[in-house]
Amino acid sequence: MAPVSDTQYAPVTPKIAEELRGILGSGNVLVDEEKIEAYSHDETDAAEYGHMPEAVVFPLTAEQVAQVVKLANRERIPVTPRGAGSGLSGGAIPQLGGIVVSLEKMNRLLELDKENMVAVVEAGMVTNDLAQTVQDEGLFFAGYPMSLQTCVIGGNIAENAGGGKAVKYGVTGRYVLGLELVTPTGDIVNLGGKLSKDVSGYDLKSLVVGSEGTLGIVTKAIIKLIGYPAAKSDLLVLFKTPKEAIDLVPVILSKGLTPTSIEFMDQLSIITSCRYLNESLPYEKAGAMLLIELDGTNPDQIEMDLIDIGRLCEEKGAIEVYVAEDRNNIERIWNVRRNIAEAFKVFSPVQSLEDIVVPPSRIPEIIPELEKLGKKYRVQIPCYGHAGDGNLHATLVKDPDMSMEEWKKNEVQCLEELYEITEKLGGKISGEHGIGLKRKTFLKELIDPVELDLMKAIKRAWDPNNIMNPGKIFD
Amino acid sequence: MAPVSDTQYAPVTPKIAEELRGILGSGNVLVDEEKIEAYSHDETDAAEYGHMPEAVVFPLTAEQVAQVVKLANRERIPVTPRGAGSGLSGGAIPQLGGIVVSLEKMNRLLELDKENMVAVVEAGMVTNDLAQTVQDEGLFFAGYPMSLQTCVIGGNIAENAGGGKAVKYGVTGRYVLGLELVTPTGDIVNLGGKLSKDVSGYDLKSLVVGSEGTLGIVTKAIIKLIGYPAAKSDLLVLFKTPKEAIDLVPVILSKGLTPTSIEFMDQLSIITSCRYLNESLPYEKAGAMLLIELDGTNPDQIEMDLIDIGRLCEEKGAIEVYVAEDRNNIERIWNVRRNIAEAFKVFSPVQSLEDIVVPPSRIPEIIPELEKLGKKYRVQIPCYGHAGDGNLHATLVKDPDMSMEEWKKNEVQCLEELYEITEKLGGKISGEHGIGLKRKTFLKELIDPVELDLMKAIKRAWDPNNIMNPGKIFD
Numbered sequence: 001m002a003p004v005s006d007t008q009y010a011p012v013t014p015k016i017a018e019e020l021r022g023i024l025g026s027g028n029v030l031v032d033e034e035k036i037e038a039y040s041h042d043e044t045d046a047a048e049y050g051h052m053p054e055a056v057v058f059p060l061t062a063e064q065v066a067q068v069v070k071l072a073n074r075e076r077i078p079v080t081p082r083g084a085g086s087g088l089s090g091g092a093i094p095q096l097g098g099i100v101v102s103l104e105k106m107n108r109l110l111e112l113d114k115e116n117m118v119a120v121v122e123a124g125m126v127t128n129d130l131a132q133t134v135q136d137e138g139l140f141f142a143g144y145p146m147s148l149q150t151c152v153i154g155g156n157i158a159e160n161a162g163g164g165k166a167v168k169y170g171v172t173g174r175y176v177l178g179l180e181l182v183t184p185t186g187d188i189v190n191l192g193g194k195l196s197k198d199v200s201g202y203d204l205k206s207l208v209v210g211s212e213g214t215l216g217i218v219t220k221a222i223i224k225l226i227g228y229p230a231a232k233s234d235l236l237v238l239f240k241t242p243k244e245a246i247d248l249v250p251v252i253l254s255k256g257l258t259p260t261s262i263e264f265m266d267q268l269s270i271i272t273s274c275r276y277l278n279e280s281l282p283y284e285k286a287g288a289m290l291l292i293e294l295d296g297t298n299p300d301q302i303e304m305d306l307i308d309i310g311r312l313c314e315e316k317g318a319i320e321v322y323v324a325e326d327r328n329n330i331e332r333i334w335n336v337r338r339n340i341a342e343a344f345k346v347f348s349p350v351q352s353l354e355d356i357v358v359p360p361s362r363i364p365e366i367i368p369e370l371e372k373l374g375k376k377y378r379v380q381i382p383c384y385g386h387a388g389d390g391n392l393h394a395t396l397v398k399d400p401d402m403s404m405e406e407w408k409k410n411e412v413q414c415l416e417e418l419y420e421i422t423e424k425l426g427g428k429i430s431g432e433h434g435i436g437l438k439r440k441t442f443l444k445e446l447i448d449p450v451e452l453d454l455m456k457a458i459k460r461a462w463d464p465n466n467i468m469n470p471g472k473i474f475d
Numbered sequence: 476m477a478p479v480s481d482t483q484y485a486p487v488t489p490k491i492a493e494e495l496r497g498i499l500g501s502g503n504v505l506v507d508e509e510k511i512e513a514y515s516h517d518e519t520d521a522a523e524y525g526h527m528p529e530a531v532v533f534p535l536t537a538e539q540v541a542q543v544v545k546l547a548n549r550e551r552i553p554v555t556p557r558g559a560g561s562g563l564s565g566g567a568i569p570q571l572g573g574i575v576v577s578l579e580k581m582n583r584l585l586e587l588d589k590e591n592m593v594a595v596v597e598a599g600m601v602t603n604d605l606a607q608t609v610q611d612e613g614l615f616f617a618g619y620p621m622s623l624q625t626c627v628i629g630g631n632i633a634e635n636a637g638g639g640k641a642v643k644y645g646v647t648g649r650y651v652l653g654l655e656l657v658t659p660t661g662d663i664v665n666l667g668g669k670l671s672k673d674v675s676g677y678d679l680k681s682l683v684v685g686s687e688g689t690l691g692i693v694t695k696a697i698i699k700l701i702g703y704p705a706a707k708s709d710l711l712v713l714f715k716t717p718k719e720a721i722d723l724v725p726v727i728l729s730k731g732l733t734p735t736s737i738e739f740m741d742q743l744s745i746i747t748s749c750r751y752l753n754e755s756l757p758y759e760k761a762g763a764m765l766l767i768e769l770d771g772t773n774p775d776q777i778e779m780d781l782i783d784i785g786r787l788c789e790e791k792g793a794i795e796v797y798v799a800e801d802r803n804n805i806e807r808i809w810n811v812r813r814n815i816a817e818a819f820k821v822f823s824p825v826q827s828l829e830d831i832v833v834p835p836s837r838i839p840e841i842i843p844e845l846e847k848l849g850k851k852y853r854v855q856i857p858c859y860g861h862a863g864d865g866n867l868h869a870t871l872v873k874d875p876d877m878s879m880e881e882w883k884k885n886e887v888q889c890l891e892e893l894y895e896i897t898e899k900l901g902g903k904i905s906g907e908h909g910i911g912l913k914r915k916t917f918l919k920e921l922i923d924p925v926e927l928d929l930m931k932a933i934k935r936a937w938d939p940n941n942i943m944n945p946g947k948i949f950d
Binding site for chain 1: 614681729836918929933948949
């Protein structure tokens with residue numbers, strides 16, 4: 001595939017804009033620069049990833065999406081699908097201009113099929129709206145990420161979003177039973193169904209999940225639900241060293257105990273967050289913390305597991321084990337985890353939020369490397385995240401006194417080294433945020449060229465005009 | 476893609492055979508007709524699916540597999556990967572002759588990484604050998620199918636095999652964290668890793684899982700393990716009607732109770748199996764049975780769930796609920812389920828074992844349709860299978876007095892109608908056995924042409940010479 005350049009593509013002329021208004025109605029097409037500015041970026045933490053679209057459209061049906069995509073193919077205009085714009089890798093940024101297809105008006109719950117325990121939803125539905133609605137019926141969408149208040153189902157699917165509950169429940173893809181997809185050439189196809197098992201041909205659904213909108217626009221999804229786990233308890237466990245904390249993970253899991261979350265925080269994260277919150281935990285002693293959550297439908301079972309895990313923690317040398325069974329105390333200990341990013345933003349708002357994933361046993365090897373990198377490049381690198389699945393949000397935090405120029409240079413070099421270390425430990429550069437724009441040059445350097453070629457071959461075969469979210473993941 | 480015909484391909488000449496011996500050693504290449512006959516068929520229940528290969532090779536390394544595939548590309552010779560040959564859809568049959576690549580000598584457990592709870596295995600390892608080895612360490616490979624005594628990991632991956640435990644544990648794909656794949660052009664690539672989460676580019680691993688050996692030859696897999704659930708209990712529940720039985724499924728699941736298995740048997744299956752086994756259960760009263768298994772690490776938890784489920788069964792009108800907590804009784808009630816196929820083979824060995832999957836709530840609608848089809852085409856159609864995920868092994872059993880000619884005609888027509896009914900109920904023609912040779916003409920009639928084109932586009936892009944298991948799934 002030739003490198004993508006703006007010159008390959010045609011602009012959205014007034015005539016094209018008129019045609020878009022014909023497809024969607026004039027209220028559903030924006031070309032006014034002031035109004036479309038909001039669609040030029042996502043939540044990726046760097047200004048340079050923004051780029052203005054030429055038009056933003058708000059389809060109400062899959063047929064409208066298909067017509068827009070057909071037009072884009074005919075004219076060779078880039079199309080960028082967009083959910084909530086809450087992504088962390090630039091996937092929804094219209095880097096090459098063209099048309100942003102915002103799914104925000106396709107936000108309905110189409111069906112809640114309680115007999116088969118599935119929900120049929122439009123791609124623009126806010127994840128939390130789905131979660132709340134099904135919870136009222138005693139059901140649970142277990143695949144959602146931590147940003148569920150703002151993100152939408154279509155975006156979760158595009159990124160195969162993970163989150164704090166993945167140890168027990170896995171990631172979004174596990175709950176996607178079916179998809180309605182507008183292909184890159186503008187056909188509408190339904191993949192999968194209300195079916196937990198299906199080997200009737202290739203698993204195209206799983207290929208589309210996590211493809212960051214480069215293989216089509218998901219317009220509808222059939223989501224698997226499970227029983228709502230009303231009972232919940234948490235443990236906050238303090239350890240002397242990261243190694244002691246991480247060594248506990250397989251001990252717990254191999255006993256068949258399956259916590260919802262096993263969250264890890266290193267010393268720098270703990271101290272910064274606890275100070276920021278004025279938290280009275282004896283955090284100064286802790287070289288690492290685990291936050292372990294259990295959930296289920298039967299409080300007695302949770303209680304039994306809680307006791308077992310607490311005992312294992314103590315056997316393995318934990319300094320302290322705090323149990324939180326009431327809502328207030330659960331909130332309090334999750335606050336320490338949730339406020340790490342915020343606490344560092346107070347210190348320095350310029351950051352690079354990373355998303356590396358390694359085999360869980362290798363986490364203790366990462367920590368001293370981060371310390372070394374931090375010193376070398378004069379950045380702080382707190383490390384926290386999902387220990388149960390080895391997914392760490394190591395975050396490069398700019399020294400407030402550092403010039404932006406120096407930061408940009410150091411950031412790239414530091415990330416290159418961090419990713420090389422990750423790769424050497426058998427890891428990958430993104431566990432749940434995706435490649436998008438932010439990581440594609442790094443991916444290219446690290447990935448086996450054969451694997452990259454296999455990806456590109458699929459992209460070329462499905463999107464011969466390269467109009468569907470071009471320039472994401474790879475050029 | 477042009478229709479596949481033998482004439483597109485070159486034969487395995489003595490010179491090619493010599494070259495194969497150069498790659499693999501002479502002991503690892505068979506061309507003698509008598510010796511290669513065993514590689515002309517699998518377990519698919521019809522003689523017409525057999526076809527002789529021209530050579531069978533037994534590689535010891537991925538490099539050897541890659542060399543064979545490169546040679547096959549150069550000469551344009553079909554390559555058919557083969558695991559245990561226990562498939563039920565003809566996937567391992569060398570329909571167009573050429574070279575069968577048997578993975579049976581690549582059968583080692585390469586690594587058991589207890590810290591990360593993964594096993595690294597060669598594709599030809601017998602599934603049960605893996606299961607036993609990890610069980611000795613208190614670990615569990617949860618993704619295996621019911622044929623685990625004979626099948627191999629590579630075959631499980633090629634078919635994305637399911638089985639009786641899928642309600643709780645899902646199917647094979649969920650436990651495949653990484654693959655070593657020889658691509659259709661003979662490159663070796665590693666996909667995934669010892670990682671539970673990974674969104675660093677397209678999920679090619681999930682695309683390869685279930686692609687029936689048409690997208691390359693899996694030579695190695697990284698398998699996720701969980702804690703071994705030593706405690707186990709079973710319920711056998713008798714109902715008046717299939718509807719009453721099936722209605723119970725969402726009642727159980729939505730309460731957050733997650734049995735390992737929810738197996739369904741219709742009246743015809745029950746009566747035939749119980750008579751065959753001389754079983755004293757009051758089966759004559761039962762219009763349908765559910766066999767519900769619970770497992771876990773904590774016997775007290777199993778006990779609590781068992782009581783809850785038993786109560787739900789009684790509330791919902793079950794005729795009888797039998798509890799089996801000891802090994803003997805568990806065996807006894809599973810025997811009823813396991814011997815259905817055998818019992819019908821005594822009655823008539825000529826059968827077509829089907830694998831339809833529908834939304835679980837639609838199962839009661841299938842049963843009367845099967846009865847009608849049975850009468851119309853003069854076949855018996857017992858229906859049993861995995862109610863928890865809607866996957867039913869409806870089996871067409873030839874009337875012993877029917878001529879083979881009539882059977883062949885009736886079988887095809889009956890299957891056509893059965894698949895149409897399945898499709899109308901939102902189902903698919905294969906839940907866990909695959910399309911292979913057996914169902915490809917049916918798939919072609921039922922699948923959305925757009926979806927089929929997307930599949931073929933991938934196949935063409937990855938396998939330009941169409942040498943990798945050609946003619947399977949689609950032509």
